[in-house]
Amino acid sequence: MSKTAGSIVEAALRRDPHETEFIQSVQEVVHALERVISKNSNYVNIMERLLEPERTIIFRVPWVDDRGETHVNRGFRVHFNQTLGPCRGGLRFHPLMNLSIAKFLSFEQTLKNALSPYRLGGSSGGSDFDPKGKSDNEIMKFCQSFMNELYRYLGPDKDLPSEEMGVGTREMGYLYGQYRRLAGHSQGSFTGPRVNWSGSSLRTEATGYGLVFFAQLMLADTNKELKGLRCAVSGSGKISMHVLEKLIAYGALPITVSDSKGYLVDEDGFDFMKISFLRDIKAQNRSLRDYSKTYARSKYYDEAKPWNERCDVAFPCACQNEIDQSDAINLVNSGCRILVEGSNMPCTPEAVDVLRKANVLVAPSMAAGVGGVIAGELELKECNLNWSPEDFESKLQEAMKQTYQRALKAATDFGYQKESPEALVHGAAISAFLTIASGMADQGCA
Numbered sequence: 001m002s003k004t005a006g007s008i009v010e011a012a013l014r015r016d017p018h019e020t021e022f023i024q025s026v027q028e029v030v031h032a033l034e035r036v037i038s039k040n041s042n043y044v045n046i047m048e049r050l051l052e053p054e055r056t057i058i059f060r061v062p063w064v065d066d067r068g069e070t071h072v073n074r075g076f077r078v079h080f081n082q083t084l085g086p087c088r089g090g091l092r093f094h095p096l097m098n099l100s101i102a103k104f105l106s107f108e109q110t111l112k113n114a115l116s117p118y119r120l121g122g123s124s125g126g127s128d129f130d131p132k133g134k135s136d137n138e139i140m141k142f143c144q145s146f147m148n149e150l151y152r153y154l155g156p157d158k159d160l161p162s163e164e165m166g167v168g169t170r171e172m173g174y175l176y177g178q179y180r181r182l183a184g185h186s187q188g189s190f191t192g193p194r195v196n197w198s199g200s201s202l203r204t205e206a207t208g209y210g211l212v213f214f215a216q217l218m219l220a221d222t223n224k225e226l227k228g229l230r231c232a233v234s235g236s237g238k239i240s241m242h243v244l245e246k247l248i249a250y251g252a253l254p255i256t257v258s259d260s261k262g263y264l265v266d267e268d269g270f271d272f273m274k275i276s277f278l279r280d281i282k283a284q285n286r287s288l289r290d291y292s293k294t295y296a297r298s299k300y301y302d303e304a305k306p307w308n309e310r311c312d313v314a315f316p317c318a319c320q321n322e323i324d325q326s327d328a329i330n331l332v333n334s335g336c337r338i339l340v341e342g343s344n345m346p347c348t349p350e351a352v353d354v355l356r357k358a359n360v361l362v363a364p365s366m367a368a369g370v371g372g373v374i375a376g377e378l379e380l381k382e383c384n385l386n387w388s389p390e391d392f393e394s395k396l397q398e399a400m401k402q403t404y405q406r407a408l409k410a411a412t413d414f415g416y417q418k419e420s421p422e423a424l425v426h427g428a429a430i431s432a433f434l435t436i437a438s439g440m441a442d443q444g445c446a
Contacts, residue, residue, distance in 0.1 A: 001031055001034065002037075005031065008026075008044060009023075009026060016103075021100045022100045022103040024345065025104040025108060027349070030047070042441070046440050054079050057125070057150070058075070058099065059150070060073075061127055065141075073129040076097065076127065078106035078125055079153070080103070083440050083443060084113070086156065086158055088109070088159070089122055089159075090125075090163060090164030091126045092127075094166050095130040101320070102124055108124075110122025112366045112373060115406065116370050117402060118374075125150075126164065127146060129142055129146075131171065136170065143175045147175050148178070162376055165319065175190065205245075207375075208242025208246060209396060211342050214400055217400065228253065229312040230253050230311045232254075232334075233258075233315045234263070235316075243315050244270050245272070248269075248271060254269060255269055256309055256311075257288065261287065261303070262289075262302040262304050263306040265306065266291075277291065287300075307323060307331045308330040310334050313337070317342030318343055325351050325354055332354065336360060337360060346365070358421075359421050362422075366428045366432060367403050367428040374396060375396065407424050407428040409431070410426075411427030411430065
């Protein structure tokens with residue numbers, strides 16, 4: 001890393017030395033921007049300003065369980081940057097949620113939104129509340145208490161949340177209901193699956209489908225296609241399931257999913273009937289192990305990850321840093337040539353280094369994951385249009401193509417070869433940063 005780029009990272013380290021995930025994200029982005037920063041010294045100051053969130057909200061969330069016992073969790077919302085427009089970003093409910101993760105997710109969302117076709121700022125947040133094992137009533141009580149504080153910072157021209165890990169249709173419904181009661185209006189909607197109060201029925205599909213569309217664009221540039229390729233997928237939530245669906249539609253062979261306890265591999269590949277069965281297992285809070293009781297050619301591995309299975313393309317869709325150095329080595333040895341990031345920052349720095357040296361092409365979540373942003377904004381801006389799934393997919397494919405081309409153009413503009421394993425990673429960060437930096441320069445020191 002150059003002296004100038006290094007000084008930006010050092011300043012962030014001095015300010016937030018204990019925010020591990022946030023610092024890791026900063027290091028990755030600053031590394032991608034080295035050539036940009038070296039060409040214009042003004043960008044150093046802009047980057048330093050960008051790395052300090054505009055607003056960080058931390059609050060307590062007291063709630064009462066079904067036994068009448070009181071609990072207190074911590075809530076977060078980070079409005080990272082609103083130069084381009086109102087904030088959009090997810091809410092994550094997970095026991096490991098903390099300020100560092102909220103900032104890292106918000107920073108990544110800011111860049112992702114800047115790369116989208118829309119003028120949006122970035123935000124993220126959530127709580128260290130664990131929805132697993134809680135009753136509907138307990139989750140409702142928690143969501144209402146959470147929104148009692150957060151609602152004053154939300155609105156269509158301020159910030160609208162969307163689903164993330166641990167937050168689904170049920171949670172969004174409770175959150176929106178309390179927001180509507182407290183705000184006294186229903187202007188704007190929270191982005192999530194369509195129920196009778198809000199949201200595009202295709203939003204959750206959009207993120208997963210967009211990842212597959214992005215992979216197809218990468219392959220098409222080398223005169224290849226997904227048909228017949230073995231694909232390893234991690235996670236078993238909404239995004240993972242929709243990745244499986246679209247891979248099957250393209251004729252690929254998705255062979256794995258995973259959960260917090262291990263991973264499942266089916267050598268015959270998943271089909272639509274098997275995906276339906278997986279969804280039933282997850283809806284009943286059963287283990288993926290139960291799948292093997294029905295499909296004998298499958299096997300569940302405890303305390304393991306799917307990255308040593310032979311594959312052509314990998315889709316990490318679980319959580320940050322799910323691929324470490326040894327996992328990356330396994331992926332390379334298993335024949336993986338393309339990695340499409342479905343989760344934010346899925347690779348540790350050591351894993352990134354292994355993949356780069358092995359010339360594995362990486363599609364960063366900043367670009368490949370922009371499908372959810374696109375769907376959320378189409379939902380809010382054009383909610384009266386009754387599109388068919390085919391119409392919606394056509395719009396999504398075109399937007400993903402534009403995002404892909406933007407990232408590649410920015411990379412080539414700064415001297416990165418199209419075939420370089422870093423081209424899309426650097427190009428996405430460069431394009432997003434230059435869009436935000438232009439707005440920040442125009443608006444002055446604000």
